[in-house]
Amino acid sequence: MSGVLLWVVSPKENANSLLSLMPRIGSPRRSKLCSRLTFSTGVLAYSGAVAHPIRSSEEMVYEVVLKQAALVREQSRIKERALDLDERIETDGLSNWDLLNQAYDRCGEVCAEYAKTFYLGTLLMTPERRRAVWAIYVWCRRTDELVDGPNASYITPKALDRWEKRLTDLFEGRPYDLYDAALSDTVSKYPVDIQPFKDMVEGMRLDLRKSRYQNFDELYLYCYYVAGTVGLMSVPVMGISPESKASTETVYNAALALGIANQLTNILRDVGEDARRGRVYLPQDELAQAGLSDDDIFQGKVTDKWKMFMKGQIKRARMFFDEAEKGVSELNSASRWPVWASLLLYRQILDAIEANGYDNFTKRAYVGKAKKLVSLPVAYGRAVIGPSKLTKQLVSR
Numbered sequence: 001m002s003g004v005l006l007w008v009v010s011p012k013e014n015a016n017s018l019l020s021l022m023p024r025i026g027s028p029r030r031s032k033l034c035s036r037l038t039f040s041t042g043v044l045a046y047s048g049a050v051a052h053p054i055r056s057s058e059e060m061v062y063e064v065v066l067k068q069a070a071l072v073r074e075q076s077r078i079k080e081r082a083l084d085l086d087e088r089i090e091t092d093g094l095s096n097w098d099l100l101n102q103a104y105d106r107c108g109e110v111c112a113e114y115a116k117t118f119y120l121g122t123l124l125m126t127p128e129r130r131r132a133v134w135a136i137y138v139w140c141r142r143t144d145e146l147v148d149g150p151n152a153s154y155i156t157p158k159a160l161d162r163w164e165k166r167l168t169d170l171f172e173g174r175p176y177d178l179y180d181a182a183l184s185d186t187v188s189k190y191p192v193d194i195q196p197f198k199d200m201v202e203g204m205r206l207d208l209r210k211s212r213y214q215n216f217d218e219l220y221l222y223c224y225y226v227a228g229t230v231g232l233m234s235v236p237v238m239g240i241s242p243e244s245k246a247s248t249e250t251v252y253n254a255a256l257a258l259g260i261a262n263q264l265t266n267i268l269r270d271v272g273e274d275a276r277r278g279r280v281y282l283p284q285d286e287l288a289q290a291g292l293s294d295d296d297i298f299q300g301k302v303t304d305k306w307k308m309f310m311k312g313q314i315k316r317a318r319m320f321f322d323e324a325e326k327g328v329s330e331l332n333s334a335s336r337w338p339v340w341a342s343l344l345l346y347r348q349i350l351d352a353i354e355a356n357g358y359d360n361f362t363k364r365a366y367v368g369k370a371k372k373l374v375s376l377p378v379a380y381g382r383a384v385i386g387p388s389k390l391t392k393q394l395v396s397r
């Protein structure tokens with residue numbers, strides 16, 4: 001016999017308490033802490049006489065973190081073979097090497113076009129790392145465009161299956177086009193696991209079939225798929241400082257946290273815009289606990305209830321940013337500045353939501369040019385600071 005049993009653990013159901021908003025970063029210790037302190041309800045799977053809890057999103061994501069961290073340690077994917085460019089790419093008398101350089105240059109152009117500040121930041125990286133990050137950026141952008149771009153209404157689950165097949169092909173050295181060729185080369189040189197890429201495609205599938213999230217556990221998984229994955233993809237390329245004493249998992253957890261923080265911020269910024277597309281990413285149970293419903297969101301009135309609710313959501317996003325900050329200094333020195341810059345800039349969107357009086361229905365929170373300009377040297381200042389000397393704290397987490 002097997003089935004699912006719902007149980008209630010804690011009598012304290014206070015959605016706005018600090019503890020219930022804690023980032024659920026997936027180290028086993030944190031996981032235990034979270035389940036002890038924050039879970040008010042849970043799902044227990046039972047089969048026969050043995051009962052065991054169904055894994056939370058956090059635990060499932062942590063497995064990917066461990067896998068990626070192990071891969072980095074082993075450096076097992078570093079291959080000696082040169083990239084075998086597929087005959088589907090027209091050669092025009094150019095060598096594979098020329099084509100590859102062209103491919104990377106095109107990725108850089110896309111990056112400069114869509115993400116100027118980030119592009120500028122990458123210029124501080126070594127040429128090898130910089131172009132690898134561009135290649136990853138372009139693949140992520142293209143993946144996102146499938147469900148968010150101008151042709152989104154034509155995208156079907158089958159099209160996403162084809163996109164995933166193309167992904168496995170490029171990981172095996174069979175790229176379809178120039179952008180894929182750049183990524184194919186990157187993943188052959190750096191210890192990048194395919195799983196976060198596949199998971200991002202899964203996030204796009206989720207966007208096709210799901211427009212409501214019952215609780216934070218569901219939302220956490222979505223945020224991992226579409227943004228936490230970016231952190232896991234980027235760190236193997238950006239590199240961890242040789243001086244870092246932190247465990248690889250610690251750094252990957254921070255990278256994951258930055259992706260989650262960014263996506264939560266993105267969701268809070270875009271509440272009105274998403275509602276107009278029939279989408280509500282905010283956790284339904286937390287909305288209900290705050291006395292709010294989808295209708296309140298569709299009506300878009302900034303009430304006291306809404307402000308209270310938003311304060312809690314912003315607090316949680318900030319906690320993920322705090323968790324991420326702990327890992328940035330552990331990265332290679334040249335990679336720290338773009339990461340700090342993107343963290344500080346994205347984090348300020350939360351301040352902008354507050355400054356807009358929590359009206360994220362009709363106003364789009366953004367960071368103005370002056371604030372952006374001030375943030376860049378601040379990011380630089382932070383980037384100069386290297387890995388933490390507090391090794392014990394970081395290693396043992």
Ligand SMILES: CC(C)=CCC/C(C)=C/CC/C(C)=C/CC/C(C)=C/[C@@H]1[C@@H](COP(=O)(O)OP(=O)(O)O)[C@]1(C)CC/C=C(\C)CC/C=C(\C)CCC=C(C)C
Nearest residue numbers: 137140141144227230231234254255258259262263327342
């Ligand atoms: C240095 C740096 C920031 C590197 C990452 C570069 C990279 C590969 C970015 C890809 C971003 C991308 C196109 C993702 C596709 C899905 C998506 C659009 C996610 C949203 C990004 C914001 O986009 P935007 O504001 O344009 O949103 P709209 O489409 O307009 O709605 C996300 C919110 C998530 C992006 C996630 C990150 C940038 C994760 C960053 C984490 C790291 C780089 C790890 C850093 C390492 C440590 C140790 C902290």
Ligand SMILES: [Mn+2]
Nearest residue numbers: 266267270274
């Ligand atoms: Mn958005």
